[in-house]
Amino acid sequence: MSDSATPESSTTIPALSHESTHESPHESPHDNTRDELTPAEVADYLQQNPEFFMGQDELLMSLALPHHRGSAISLYERQLALLRDRNDELKQRLNRLVSVAHDNDRLFDNSRRLVLALIESNDLEQVTETLRDGLENDFGVEFHALILFNKQPVESPVRTENQDVANSVLGDLLVSLNGGQKVVCGRMAEKELEFLFPNDHPSIGSVALSPLNFPDSVGVLALGSRDENHFRASMGNLFLGYLSDVLCRVLSRFL
Secondary structure, eight states: OOOOOOOOOSSOOOOSOOOOSSOOTTOOGGGOOOOOOOHHHHHHHHHHOTTTTTTOHHHHHHOEEEOTTSOEEEHHHHHHHHHHHHHHHHHHHHHHHHHHHHHHHHHHHHHHHHHHHHHTOOSHHHHHHHHHHIIIIISOOSEEEEEEEESSOOOOSSEEEEHHHHHHHHHHHHHHHHTTOOOEEEOOOHHHHHHHOTTTGGGOOEEEEEEEEOSSOEEEEEEEESSTTTSOTTSOOHHHHHHHHHHHHHHHTTO
């Protein structure tokens, strides 16, 4: 008799059990021990051999995974569903990036238009009108306040307040701004809101505050919103800081 040949496989996986080749007369077949692989071991093996299912079409078709609705789907269907989910996630991320890019383009165009209009202003009254129109119409700012601080009252189209009073009301905020913090954002105390927005303070939910520093005086530019979460401490403040720098240079020509 010829020896039967043992078929060879290109991929091997550890045996699922080890059985004894002979039985003792006193042992039952049910007494044989089995060292079964754990799910973690199977998962680790498949991760180390990602091509294991290549050429195993029948095996793939026989595999099924439980579905959240209680039915079963094939491994292929499950993989296809995962790929679709990932594709949808990538599309959403791309759409968000495109949306942010459009918002940045719009912000840049509006900023450019406002800066050029401020530079072309011929007096303080035109500066205040240009600032109001730009903030309200182009940027949708609900409330704003441009305030200069002086020791003595000054007749000017720009709102002017006593510097000592400003220090007593906005002391902590001014310390933060003078300490190098370009913009302060968030909710503010009632007395601070009353000082910044005398006629509208009951409607203000959040504020963004930026300093104005001149050779002989100081001031602030404040933006207000009804939404308590609109101006947050974590939000970007590049635009407001940039606008404050431009205002300082424009106002210096007329003060």
